[in-house]
Amino acid sequence: MEKEITIYDIAKLLGISPATVSRALNDHPAINIKTKLTISNKAAELGYRSNTFASNLRRRSTSTLGVIVPRLNSNFMSTVLAGMEAVANDAGYNLLISQSLESSKKEKANAKTMYNSRVDGLLVSVAYDTEGFEHFENFIKKNIPVLFFDRIIEHTSCNNVLIDNILAGYDATSHLIDQGCTRIMHVTGNLKRNVYSGRFQGYKNALSNAGKIFDESLLMVTDLSQEAGIEAATRISEMKNHPDGIFIANDLCAVSCIKGLKERGYSIPDDIAVVGFNNDPVSEVIEPNLTTIFYPGQQMGAIAVKTMINQLKNPLKNEVGKAIILKSELIVRGSSLKKIG
Numbered sequence: 341m342e343k344e345i346t347i348y349d350i351a352k353l354l355g356i357s358p359a360t361v362s363r364a365l366n367d368h369p370a371i372n373i374k375t376k377l378t379i380s381n382k383a384a385e386l387g388y389r390s391n392t393f394a395s396n397l398r399r400r401s402t403s404t405l406g407v408i409v410p411r412l413n414s415n416f417m418s419t420v421l422a423g424m425e426a427v428a429n430d431a432g433y434n435l436l437i438s439q440s441l442e443s444s445k446k447e448k449a450n451a452k453t454m455y456n457s458r459v460d461g462l463l464v465s466v467a468y469d470t471e472g473f474e475h476f477e478n479f480i481k482k483n484i485p486v487l488f489f490d491r492i493i494e495h496t497s498c499n500n501v502l503i504d505n506i507l508a509g510y511d512a513t514s515h516l517i518d519q520g521c522t523r524i525m526h527v528t529g530n531l532k533r534n535v536y537s538g539r540f541q542g543y544k545n546a547l548s549n550a551g552k553i554f555d556e557s558l559l560m561v562t563d564l565s566q567e568a569g570i571e572a573a574t575r576i577s578e579m580k581n582h583p584d585g586i587f588i589a590n591d592l593c594a595v596s597c598i599k600g601l602k603e604r605g606y607s608i609p610d611d612i613a614v615v616g617f618n619n620d621p622v623s624e625v626i627e628p629n630l631t632t633i634f635y636p637g638q639q640m641g642a643i644a645v646k647t648m649i650n651q652l653k654n655p656l657k658n659e660v661g662k663a664i665i666l667k668s669e670l671i672v673r674g675s676s677l678k679k680i681g
Contacts, residue, residue: 345388354382365390405648406454406462407437408447410491415620416637417465420489423641424463431649433460440467442563448475461485461648466493468530468563485651485660489644491533496661499651501644505535508633508668509542512587512615515631515670517550519613519678521585525558527572527597528589539589539617558583562593569596576612577604584612585676591616595626598675613676628674636666 347361354361356379364371364379365388371379405428409417421437428435436459440447447467454462455478462479464486473493479486480497489501516524526543529536544554560575562568569588573596576582588594594616598608606612608628616623616632623630643664651660 345383345386347388350379350382350386350388353386354379401460402458403432404434404436404457404459405645406457406459407435408450408454408462408464409437409439410442410465410467412437412439415622416618416635419637420465420641420644423638423643424645425641427642427645427649431645433645433649440470442468444470451475451479455479455484459484460652461487463487463489463644463648465490466533467491468533471532483655485648485655487644487648487651489640491535492663499647499660500663501640501647501666502534502663503635503640503666503668505538506542506545508617508635508670509539509587510546511542511668511670512539512617512633513543513546514550515672515676516585516587516613516615517546517552519585519609519676521583521613521678522552523555523558523581523583524552524585524587525560525572525576525583526587526589527560527562527564527568527593529562529564531561536589539587543587564588564590564593566592566596569593569598570600572597573600573604576601576606582612585614586612587615589617591618591620591623591630591632594630594632595622598626598630609674609676609678613678615676619671623673626675631673631676632671634669634671636668640666 347358351358351361360371361379364376365383407424411417425435436454436457438450438453440450444467447470461484466488473495476486486498487501488498492500492502494500513524524547526540528540531537531540547554560572562571586597588597594614598614601608601612608614614630616630619632619634623632647664
């Protein structure tokens, strides 16, 4: 393996001190332009690479924020990361991004890697099956801020950025009730996760406020994949008394369910009205277009990083353990508009 070129190598070849080389490469005003140019040319010739990591460690900062997400192949998560990247870049921070692939085991390995990489702060949206906080404890002990977004863990030392999932679930279900639906199914994800438990609670609240009794046979807990959407359509077709409305906790699964229902002869929304969640681009591809909840992913990412950077720069002035709640919005499209009356 070829030896890495250092400032000591450059200094030896040019017959000057390593301190002069270091100052020149960092554009120090005490070094004249001719010397800077000579050193810069020699560094380029030798293939010298600045050891930014070591330099940052001396300052006890890497200017890097770690980000752990459940999956990268998600439109919602892509918009979150776009918001994070824009704010981080403007503030002079880099992002180190990894995915847990919905596995707590992988998430723990990612957290260890982030810790060993000496990130200045960690932003996390937890995996489906994450139950404990123990893999984040080292960060807290070392006063490295941890912030949870979207899928959160409530902890007194950590800030959270999320939407009001209970309200969003309530709005989605209330809309179906307003369209005349009397038997509403809910297809959701792991109820241990705040996002899905919140949407489920909102669904139940809307039913209760409309004087309807929650029917456990109309709750379907899945991984919200495309396959889960097909499975939901199959289950509905096998019901003697099928639902006339469905609230599905993500758009990909909802679109897949609509396709499956149409293949089985159901008319959407006349036979079954459907509402999804996230406002993914796929919601406007399916026919009829999918009614959904707009989830402000880019804003969530931007605010998460702003909050993190503020905490890093002003650790004594910032509260921790607080939740920042962003606003969601019901977007009504053809998949839920029944012809009433």
